[in-house]
Amino acid sequence: MGRVQPRYRVLGPGRAPHADGTEGPVRGARLAALFAALAAAGGRPVTPAALADRVWAGDDTGPEDPAAALQALVARLRRALGTGTVVSVPGGYRLGAEREDVDLFRFERLAADGSAALAAGDAGRAAALLDEALGLWAGPALADLPDRATDPLVLRVEQRHAGARRDRLAADLALGRAADALAPLTALCAGRPLDEPLQALRIRALRDTGRAAEALAAYEEVRRTLADRLGADPGPELRALHEELLAGAAPPPAAGRPAPPLPARLTSFIGRDEELAALGAELASARLVTLLGPGGVGKTRLALEAAEAYPGDGAVHLAELASVREESEVPEAVLTALGARETLLRGAGELLGGDALSRLVEFCAGRRMLLLLDNCEHVVGAA
Structure with missing residues (x-):
């Protein structure tokens, strides 16, 4: 039996099941942009203002009444893809899908x-x-977003x-x-x-x-x-x-690989020396430091640069949590980032069981490290 494929596709031009039972592209630039913006939220609600900003991004004229124009566009998308595709929720709209449907x-x-x-x-x-x-x-990715x-x-x-x-x-x-x-x-x-x-x-x-x-x-x-x-x-x-x-050393046996390095940054990092110095000072004096700010301002990049400059004597690990769907999955995701997802051994062969959080605590207890939790606002309680 073949794998079940995602229903909604945005890794390339947008494609989705249509109301007539066929599957195909979402036609029309604005309609495709709206579909991409909804799919990018993975089933989470999006405010009308945020959707309008994405659909009409870069359009200096734009609609005179963005809310009315968006309502009309939503109605068109529902007619094309089916009434259950776009769900109205308090404060906005969402795609009628689970995250892995995208x-x-x-x-x-x-x-x-x-x-x-x-x-x-x-x-x-x-x-x-x-x-x-x-x-x-x-x-x-998300080719239809302006x-x-x-x-x-x-x-x-x-x-x-x-x-x-x-x-x-x-x-x-x-x-x-x-x-x-x-x-x-x-x-x-x-x-x-x-x-x-x-x-x-x-x-x-x-x-x-x-x-x-x-x-x-x-x-x-x-x-x-x-x-x-x-x-x-x-x-x-x-x-x-x-x-x-x-x-002339022979290659090491393929029994695994070391923990992956932090992601490569392919552009220079200038103009934020004061922020970097302040963050370094915080890391030297606090066990937990949180970076706050709207999306796109460079929180991740600043954190990575600070981690590279961190003078501590422990390893640095990055746990990317954007794709984690439930708070209960956070400890397992962090275990994966640490390379410790498999069952751990304690002492002379005694198996360490228990829940993921217990295994995470056990793994980290004897180690010094700097751990970066990125994109965790949607699971901040567990993070």
Whole structure:
């Protein structure tokens, strides 16, 4: 039996079941934008003002009466897709769907599960999950939104798409398929010259296919690019790989991989030195620091930069909670981010059971770390 596919598709041009029983594109620029804006909320309510801002983004004229124009557009979408597609709720509208009825949110869950499987050393399961996740893409995310180029959700999902492609190729390397991974890695690296984890995969693929001299040349190319464009040296992962290449070390056994680094930032970070210094001071004196502000102002980027500069002696981990649907799922999501989702062992082989929160406390109790909980406003109680 084949997998049940998402009902609503926004990883590419919008597609949905229609009132006549067929499935196809949502036709009309405004109608498609409204559908994309509703789908982007994953079944959560959206205010009329927020919907109007997205549908008519960049239109200097816009409707004279946005509320009336939106009502008319909602009525048209209901006629096209069925009356239950758009649900009126107090204060706004929502898509009549669960989060995983929308391909975007199913992709995020599958990609996260695939990354966790790879971190746990199960490259075969990771490959299957990531293949399913990447197979949902049929074009640019939320392609019908007028302001997609600056939309924080679009930027986040496309970054995760790049991460999923990288993890899928890492799974191939772990499965001994370096020859299959080399060509797509080379193509990806050409477009992402500053993505150090991706460049490290290409260098490993060259090494694992017996092309050690080319691997050393590729490292030198990456080192020069980082120096010329960022004024920076390669990070610890690339430096360690370089030492292995110089020593002629055999690749380590594929029993897992280290905790993934913080996401690469491909643009410079200037003009926020005071905020960064203030956040660093807070981190030095408090166990819990919360960043507040409207969407899109750069909270995540500021937190990542502060984490990179954090002088503490523990590891830094990022738990991305945007795709978590229920507060009860937060501890499991954080366990996944820490690479500790599998059953833990305590003492001389005694199995540690209990709920996810208990396992999380047990895992963290003996460790020093800085933990970033990102996009957690919808599950803030559990966070």
